[in-house]
Amino acid sequence: MDLPKVKGKLEKDYPLKTLNTWKTGGRAEMVFWPQNMNELTEMVIWSKIQHKPLLFLGHGSNVLLPDKGFPGTVIVTTQLNGARWENEQVWTEAGYSLMRLAREAAERNCSGLEFACGIPGTVGAAIAINAGAYGKEIGELVRNVKVLTSEGEIKTLDRKEISFRYRKSSLQENNWIILESSLRLTAAEDGTAIKAKMKEFMAKRKETQPLEYPNAGSVFRNPQGDSAGRLIEQAGWKGKCVGDAQVSEKHANFIVNRGNAKSENILQLIQDIQADILMKYGVKLETEIRMITG
Ligand SMILES: Cc1cc2nc3c(=O)[nH]c(=O)nc-3n(C[C@H](O)[C@H](O)[C@H](O)COP(=O)(O)OP(=O)(O)OC[C@H]3O[C@@H](n4cnc5c(N)ncnc54)[C@H](O)[C@@H]3O)c2cc1C
Incomplete structure (x- = not known):
């Protein structure tokens, strides 16, 4: 079957x-940047028919x-970056930048x-x-979500049909x-306090x-009532390296790429930290980052 x-x-x-x-990471067999939803669904259907594994990235x-x-x-x-505002409600396509939306x-x-x-x-x-960050999560703002299900059906869900938990969703x-x-925000008198908070x-x-090195934000979820960064720092991991992957000297829950790190170096650090924290404190650290297998 020809490519769409x-x-x-x-x-x-x-x-x-x-x-x-x-x-x-290595090389992908094929990468596609859809310009619209039709192109996205056509490529999903094509990949399924060809039995090609699919990975979505933002x-x-x-x-x-x-x-x-x-x-x-x-x-x-x-490239799916349309947005439309209606008072304090905003509709966006999936690829819209979150930082840009926050500024707007x-x-x-x-x-x-x-x-x-x-x-x-x-x-x-x-x-x-x-x-989420600083005690807030995006799930609190969600009104509706249009999804493509694993069976290839397009559905619009109401907030009530979706469950959001700490860095997890039913989606x-x-x-x-x-x-x-679509997200529902709250109208404010003026933007001064909002901008001050963001600053x-x-x-x-x-x-x-x-932020000066390539990283992927917090590597581990915080265990109930504690901070992953605190445990990792206390266990002496700050600055430790495997190849060019290093536990940040600034924030122990970040792993940075000091130059030519491989994913396997990062993975090794993750597994070594998990084993050590389990042994020292009896805490099983779960990853916040998504580990994609080929
Ligand atoms: C410096 C730094 C700071 C960060 N700070 C925070 C923070 O404070 N709080 C926080 O929560 N995160 C933080 N992160 C992590 C990250 O930025 C967020 O989780 C962000 O929402 C991920 O978006 P992305 O487009 O990069 O997702 P990607 O990394 O591209 O994808 C993440 C996962 O979502 C899936 N996915 C991608 N697009 C879709 C889609 N349209 N539908 C369904 N699944 C999809 C992917 O397959 C993957 O499993 C930080 C990262 C960095 C580098």
């Missing part, structure tokens, strides 16, 4: 390291991609997305994994792809996070 005729960029044998913020800021590459189709949503919300005097101003992902992925558990969503959050991030 599409306008979106299509690349074969493409380096995964250009598609994620850790800058690691900005690749929460994934560890395999060094051996991905033997199938990677669909990158970043502030310009429109809409409150609710201040927490998201330093999260370098897409809105679609943020909803799939219920991204991702069902392997459903987010196509579009404060960005300053905090710059001070505490190793």
Whole structure:
């Protein structure tokens, strides 16, 4: 069966390291950037008929991609970036930048997305994994989500039909792809307080996070009532390396790529930390990042 005729960029044998913020991984058999929802669904159908594994990516800021590459189709949503505002409600396509949306919300005097101003992902992925910071989560703002189910059906779900928990959603558990969503923000008198909050959050991030090196944000979820970073630091992991992968000297829950790290180096550090924290404190650390296997 011929590949569908599409306008979106299509690349074969493409380096995964250009598609994620850790800058690691092998090559993908094929990468596709759909220009619209029809192209996306056509490529999903084509890949299923060809029995090709499928991987959806936004900005690749929460994934560890395999060094051996991905033997199938990677669909990158970043060209699906339409948005429409109606008072304090905003509708976006899956690939819209969350940081851009947070800035636009502030310009429109809409409150609710201040927490998201330093999260370098897409809105679609943020909803799939219920991204959050500073005590807020995107799930709290969701009104509707249009999804592509694993059976190839397109459905619009109401907020009540979706469950959001700490960095988890029923959408991702069902392997459903987010196509579009609408968020409800809160109208504010003026944007000054919103912008001040965002400035404060960005300053905090710059001070505490190793933004000067490729990374994927927090590697581990916080265990109930504790902080993963605190446990890892206390166990003496700050600065430890495997190859060019290093537990950040600034924030122990970040692993940075100091140059030429491979995904296997990062994975080794993750597994060594998990074993050590279990042995020392009896705590099983779960990863927040998504480990993609080829
Ligand atoms: C410096 C830094 C700081 C960060 N700070 C935070 C933070 O404060 N809070 C936080 O929650 N996260 C944080 N992150 C992690 C990350 O930015 C967020 O989780 C973000 O929402 C991921 O978006 P993405 O587009 O990069 O997703 P990707 O990494 O591309 O994908 C993540 C997962 O979602 C799936 N996915 C992608 N698109 C879709 C879709 N349309 N439908 C369904 N599934 C999809 C992917 O298959 C993958 O499993 C940080 C990352 C970095 C690098």
